[in-house]
Amino acid sequence: MDLSIVCLAILSRSEASGYEITKKIEGPPYNHFCHAGFSAVYSALRRLAAEGAVEARALSQQSRPDKTLYRITPTGTARLETMLQLTPGEDVVHSDFLFALFFADLMPAEAVGRLIDQRIAWYRGAIARLEACAASAGETPFGHAMVRQFGLAVYRAALAFLEEKRPALAATTTAAVEGDVRHLKVGNA
Numbered sequence: 138m139d140l141s142i143v144c145l146a147i148l149s150r151s152e153a154s155g156y157e158i159t160k161k162i163e164g165p166p167y168n169h170f171c172h173a174g175f176s177a178v179y180s181a182l183r184r185l186a187a188e189g190a191v192e193a194r195a196l197s198q199q200s201r202p203d204k205t206l207y208r209i210t211p212t213g214t215a216r217l218e219t220m221l222q223l224t225p226g227e228d229v230v231h232s233d234f235l236f237a238l239f240f241a242d243l244m245p246a247e248a249v250g251r252l253i254d255q256r257i258a259w260y261r262g263a264i265a266r267l268e269a270c271a272a273s274a275g276e277t278p279f280g281h282a283m284v285r286q287f288g289l290a291v292y293r294a295a296l297a298f299l300e301e302k303r304p305a306l307a308a309t310t311t312a313a314v315e316g317d318v319r320h321l322k323v324g325n326a
Contacts, residue, residue: 138171140181141190145209145217148191152208155179166284182207190216238306246307253303260296264289 147158147167159178161167173181185191190213193205209217234256241249267289271282 139220140171140173140177141185142217142220143167143171143173144178144181144185144207145190145213145220148207148209149214149217152206154196154204154206155182156204158182158207166281169284169288185213188212241306250303250307253299253306257296257299257303260292260299264292264296267292 143162144158147153147161153161155175155178159173159175162171162173162178182191182193186193186207190210191207192210193207195203196206197203234252237244237252238249241252244252267285271285271289
């Protein structure tokens with residue numbers, strides 16, 4: 138997702154400083170859409186301001202440095218609405234867990250088991266957090282609810298997959314470590 142569009146989307150909800158936008162991007166739900174640091178966010182905001190998509194105003198603060206607040210303009214709103222209607226690109230998954238699992242045949246069986254158990258625990262925690270969020274959310278926009286439900290569906294499916302395949306993965310890595318079989322199938326792909 139283009140960072141400028143994410144900034145416009147955040148600003149469509151309320152005005153914010155570059156720091157506040159960066160903090161939102163670092164946490165849920167925005168961290169599922171993109172990753173960016175302070176310098177990238179401020180660069181995007183400068184470009185958006187130059188294009189007339191956002192306006193900046195200085196805010197004086199007592200006992201703190203002044204800060205700049207950004208708000209979306211009608212030009213920015215029109216750009217955001219246009220971009221949201223374009224066909225999205227393919228989802229991209231970057232996963233340290235999947236990387237380690239890809240090379241499970243190079244790891245001792247107990248390490249693979251520990252890796253899978255940690256991820257199972259992580260999925261259970263993530264599911265619990267999303268369910269708690271849904272229970273306490275009250276009325277939310279339709280899109281927010283759909284994204285939360287999608288996340289729950291994906292996490293539940295991943296959890297079920299790992300719970301089902303864990304014994305086969307452990308057996309595969311045990312056989313590989315013992316040198317019996319180097320590449321065993323774990324079931325249907």
